[in-house]
Amino acid sequence: MDTGSESGASQESSYARDLEEIHAGLSLAQKKLSPKYFYDERGSQLFEAICDLPEYYPTRTEIGIMRKYLPEMARYIGPRPNVIEFGIGSGLKTKLLLGALDQAVAFVPVDISPEHLQNTVDELERDYPDIEMMPVATDFTHPFPVPEPSAQSERNVVYFPGSTIGNFEPDAAVELLRVMHREADKGGCLLIGVDLQKDSNTLEQAYNDSSGITAEFNLNMLRRLNAEFDADFDLEGFRHDAVYNTVDGRIEMHLVSLRDQQVNIGNRRFTLNRDETICTEYSYKYTLPQFADMAAQAGFTVKKVWTDSKGWFSLQYCERD
Ligand code: TRP
Numbered sequence: 001m002d003t004g005s006e007s008g009a010s011q012e013s014s015y016a017r018d019l020e021e022i023h024a025g026l027s028l029a030q031k032k033l034s035p036k037y038f039y040d041e042r043g044s045q046l047f048e049a050i051c052d053l054p055e056y057y058p059t060r061t062e063i064g065i066m067r068k069y070l071p072e073m074a075r076y077i078g079p080r081p082n083v084i085e086f087g088i089g090s091g092l093k094t095k096l097l098l099g100a101l102d103q104a105v106a107f108v109p110v111d112i113s114p115e116h117l118q119n120t121v122d123e124l125e126r127d128y129p130d131i132e133m134m135p136v137a138t139d140f141t142h143p144f145p146v147p148e149p150s151a152q153s154e155r156n157v158v159y160f161p162g163s164t165i166g167n168f169e170p171d172a173a174v175e176l177l178r179v180m181h182r183e184a185d186k187g188g189c190l191l192i193g194v195d196l197q198k199d200s201n202t203l204e205q206a207y208n209d210s211s212g213i214t215a216e217f218n219l220n221m222l223r224r225l226n227a228e229f230d231a232d233f234d235l236e237g238f239r240h241d242a243v244y245n246t247v248d249g250r251i252e253m254h255l256v257s258l259r260d261q262q263v264n265i266g267n268r269r270f271t272l273n274r275d276e277t278i279c280t281e282y283s284y285k286y287t288l289p290q291f292a293d294m295a296a297q298a299g300f301t302v303k304k305v306w307t308d309s310k311g312w313f314s315l316q317y318c319e320r321d
Helices: 010-028 041-050 059-075 092-100 114-127 170-184 201-205 214-227 288-297
Strands: 081-086 106-111 155-159 189-195 238-245 250-257 262-264 266-271 277-284 300-307 311-318
Touching: 010 214, 010 262, 041 214, 059 092, 059 170, 059 201, 059 288, 059 300, 059 311, 081 092, 081 170, 092 106, 092 114, 106 114, 155 170, 170 266, 170 288, 170 300, 201 238, 201 250, 214 238, 214 250, 288 300, 288 311
Parallel strands: 081 106, 081 155, 155 189
Antiparallel strands: 189 311, 238 250, 250 277, 262 266, 300 311
């Protein structure tokens, strides 16, 4: 597989760019760090543990909806699709989908990490030897060329599970849906997981579990910055907090400073007051009309919505207008 690898020089400049971005985020009135620092090896393991927590309903609910409605989803998608997945997760949902589709022709996982892609493809190839694996190592928020499968496919289906769309601000989410619209191509469609608005208690418990794994996951970002950017965050000096902002319909993940303190990172020093927070991620929750409106702004019509019995999570089948 040729996923391309960065040269030493461009790796150095991306390090400089990342450091600059970190400095800029920590200079804001509301300090923030990019969620892209969550998923190193330890972070990915902790996230998998989060997905198994009793309080963290999204993963379990989405998988439940899939198990129940996959044959129907496959009928909407139709025969001989080319499946383009934006980002790669633990792989279970992908396996369920590929297994249910009618003669999937090719699978195009798109992810920033070449190693992550290779592992996924190696595993899937064993279970689905008839599906052509065509990984693309790139940042999926920008348009990219989709490889042509060797066999004729009927249409493209973009697959975006996990409600990762909720981790983008609404404007950026519409932009990303526009990229998907483009990659779906003429006659193509989108199957997307969207977490829905619900009572604050359920939401806050899902993001503040009692066993503390969520807290470890959020704090791991500071550990990573210490290791990779020569920072000196004291992990004992912060605690995790997640609050549901009912006005904007989003869970906000924060790291709260337990005292007045200073942190060095690269050649810069930042001051945090006691109770001041660093925001690490938003997770937007939508109503069905809100999401339909965003999809429409990107040129998609929602044709079918599947939800669980509590109406907590949705899988949505959308067609290009
Ligand atoms: N993308 C996940 C979500 O929005 C990330 C996540 C789950 C998360 N639990 C967290 C991020 C706790 C920070 C802290 O559901």
